[in-house]
Amino acid sequence: MTETLFEALRLVVVVDYQLLAIVALSLRVSLSALAIGVLIGVPVGAAIAVQRFPGRGALIVVLNAMMGLPSVVVGVIVYLLLSRSGPFGEFGLLFSPAAMIFAQTLLVVPLIAAVSRQIVEDAWNDYAPELTLIGVRRWDAVVLLIADCRFSLSLAALAGLGRAMSEVGAVMIVGGNIDGFTRVMTTAIALETSKGNLALSIALGMVLICLILMLNALAYGLRCWALRRVG
Amino acid sequence: MANRIRSLMAGVGLGLGLTLAASLPLAAEETLVVASTTSTEQSGLFSWIIPRFEQASGIKVRIVAVGTGQAIDIGRRGDADVLLVHDREAEEKFVAEGFGTQRKDVMYNDFIFVGPKDDPARLAAAGGAQGAFKAIAASGQGFISRGDKSGTHAAELRLWKAAGIDPKALPGYKETGSGMGPTLNMAAAINAYTLADRATWGAFKNRRELVMVLDGDPALFNPYSVIPVNPARHPHVKARAAQQFSDWLTSDTGREAIASFRADGQQVFFPNSKK
Structure with missing residues (x-):
């Protein structure tokens, strides 16, 4: 175990160029998926929270269940969609970072939408009488409540980030774990484990956990700063 | 408030645009997708021979290392340009069905x-x-x-x-x-x-x-073969680069590169391509 710790420290201290490229790709893929996921998931979740329509209850159950969507299933579905023999084959996107972003987006959208739905619905339940009284229409209420709940909604985004950064099933299948092109932290860890390089796997795992910790610290700092500025 | 939301949306949109732009492939150099096996990747053979091929040909190689069964399926679907695999029966079926152009012996291990x-x-x-x-x-x-x-x-x-x-x-x-x-x-x-x-x-x-x-x-005995994917089946494959890869692996230079690879201090792959 001490040997593992030293290896992890060495990887961090002796800034390894290959490792940096892998970390950079992990960030690029997962943050892109997160950005798209927030843009789609938050408005969808907020709309479901405020609007009333037939089948709403069933939709909420499905959305909540999809928080547990198995990443390997999403991987296989995206693989079949993007394969040259699949419906979107002509774009040649399989085994590329774009395919990985697509797969992770499918994973984080339901998660962000489901968490946003609950947060916005709680706020709606608190403010609905007042908002209705002053004549705010429901679609305007969706926008207002998103703005009002922005700090709570950041938790939905962080949950999405955690899901994207930690999953291995989908990116392994649609990215192909190509050295120097689609290898990310999680697939590198899986590869080193299968080579019997357990110490290096754990070291890479520590680096990944530190990375997620740093991103969360950054988000927390940002939140404190924003709270002080705008209250 | 509305202004703040608008600028927030603009910020997110800009960030998204940048990440997507960064994801677009730079179409400058030719790339070749090789579907191959875990044994060739995990033993370190590829990190030994691929840089040599890349330098000689100017082609950038991307290795997808999976089991032979999956590698052949990837080729069948047209998701790779060339295969380097080891299951003679399945390889011959792949070529007979018209998915591959030609199967050539490359090397063996055991x-x-x-x-x-x-x-x-x-x-x-x-x-x-x-x-x-x-x-x-x-x-x-x-x-x-x-x-x-x-x-x-x-x-x-x-x-x-x-x-x-x-x-x-x-x-x-x-x-x-x-x-x-x-x-x-x-x-x-x-x-x-x-x-x-x-x-x-x-x-x-x-x-x-x-x-x-x-x-x-x-x-x-465990023989490996190289098979370019047939452009008649999948017109988008990089047939020329795939053929170049097949030719290089079975050339004197390729044979030497394979024979000089060492895992744990010993030779594990033996070139057996026909001269």
Whole structure:
């Protein structure tokens, strides 16, 4: 175990160029998926929270269940969609970072939408009488409540980030774990484990956990700063 | 408030645009997608020979390392330009069905029996692959199978059949359904026998009590071939680059590159392409 710790420290201290490229790709893929996921998931979740329509209850159950969507299933579905023999084959996107972003987006959208739905619905339940009284229409209420709940909604985004950064099933299948092109932290860890390089796997795992910790610290700092500025 | 939301949206939109722009491929250099096996990747052979090919050809190679069964399926779907695999029967079927242009011998390595240090099933004295499988069956010792339709798995099943044994009926027989590395990890964890390729074993670090107990039977010969995917089936494949890769692997330079690779200090791949 001490040997593992030293290896992890060495990887961090002796800034390894290959490792940096892998970390950079992990960030690029997962943050892109997160950005798209927030843009789609938050408005969808907020709309479901405020609007009333037939089948709403069933939709909420499905959305909540999809928080547990198995990443390997999403991987296989995206693989079949993007394969040259699949419906979107002509774009040649399989085994590329774009395919990985697509797969992770499918994973984080339901998660962000489901968490946003609950947060916005709680706020709606608190403010609905007042908002209705002053004549705010429901679609305007969706926008207002998103703005009002922005700090709570950041938790939905962080949950999405955690899901994207930690999953291995989908990116392994649609990215192909190509050295120097689609290898990310999680697939590198899986590869080193299968080579019997357990110490290096754990070291890479520590680096990944530190990375997620740093991103969360950054988000927390940002939140404190924003709270002080705008209250 | 509305202004703040608008600027927030603009910020997110800008960030999104930038990340998407960064994701677009730079179309400057030619790339070749090679679907190959875990043994060639994990032994380190590719990191030895691919930079040499890239330098000689100016083509950037992307390796997708999976089991032979999956690699052939990737080729069949047109998701790779060329295959480097090891399952003669499946390869010939692939070419006969028109998915590949031409199959060429590249190199071979061999399968070895790996097992507990004290060799409780006495494989070392079994005299060959068939005898070894009979000894494992008779002794009731554990055997870990790949169970993933890889080239190694196909070879293992052929050998069981030749020995006249149905492995699924054995109490100690377990299928991992995964690559050579995870299978070796499991064999090491429960101290059982398994069939491995010499190259992956040579590069494998987590051996614990496992040693090589038997090798050298000609039945354990493991030949690899290169097959460019047929552009008549999949017009988008990079047929010229794939042919260049096939030609290079079977050239004098390619043969030398393969022969000079060492895993754990020994040669594990032997070029056998025809001159």
